[in-house]
Amino acid sequence: MANTMQFDLVSPEKRLASLEATQVQIPAAEGDMTAMPDHAPVITTLRPGMVKVTGADGSETSYAVTGGFAEINAEAMSVLAEHASEGAEGKVALEGFLEDARGRAADASGDTRDVAEKLVADLEQLLEAMV
Structure with a gap:
C-alpha cells in the first residue's frame, strides 16, 4: 500500500x-468523500464546497471550488x-457568482428553480466556510 497519492487541482x-x-476531501455531488492512496477508481461531479488536502508532510491546504469533476x-x-x-483569495469572485446565481434562481421556475436555489444555498455555505 502506498503512503501518498498524486493530487492535481486545475481550473480554466x-x-x-x-x-x-496522504488524503483529499472533496464536496462530491453525492456527499462529501475522502480519497486516500489505493482508492478504487471513481469519477464524480463536484458541488460548490471546500477541497481539503493533507500533504505528505502533514500540512493541510483548503481550496474553494464552485463545481467540476x-x-x-x-x-x-x-x-x-x-x-x-486557495483560501480566501477568491472570496470576491465567489460573491459575484452568488449574486449571479441568485438572479438566475429568481428568474427560474419548476425543477430549474429548485436546482438554482440549491446552487445558491451551496455557494452561501461555501462563503460562510471561508470566513
Whole structure:
C-alpha cells in the first residue's frame, strides 16, 4: 500500500496544486468523500464546497471550488474545477457568482428553480466556510 497519492487541482484560469497527498476531501455531488492512496477508481461531479488536502508532510491546504469533476484512482486524484481559489483569495469572485446565481434562481421556475436555489444555498455555505 502506498503512503501518498498524486493530487492535481486545475481550473480554466490556472493550475492551483500539484503535490503528493496522504488524503483529499472533496464536496462530491453525492456527499462529501475522502480519497486516500489505493482508492478504487471513481469519477464524480463536484458541488460548490471546500477541497481539503493533507500533504505528505502533514500540512493541510483548503481550496474553494464552485463545481467540476474529480477523477480518483489508486495512485492519483485530479480535480477539474469550474472555478477554484486557495483560501480566501477568491472570496470576491465567489460573491459575484452568488449574486449571479441568485438572479438566475429568481428568474427560474419548476425543477430549474429548485436546482438554482440549491446552487445558491451551496455557494452561501461555501462563503460562510471561508470566513
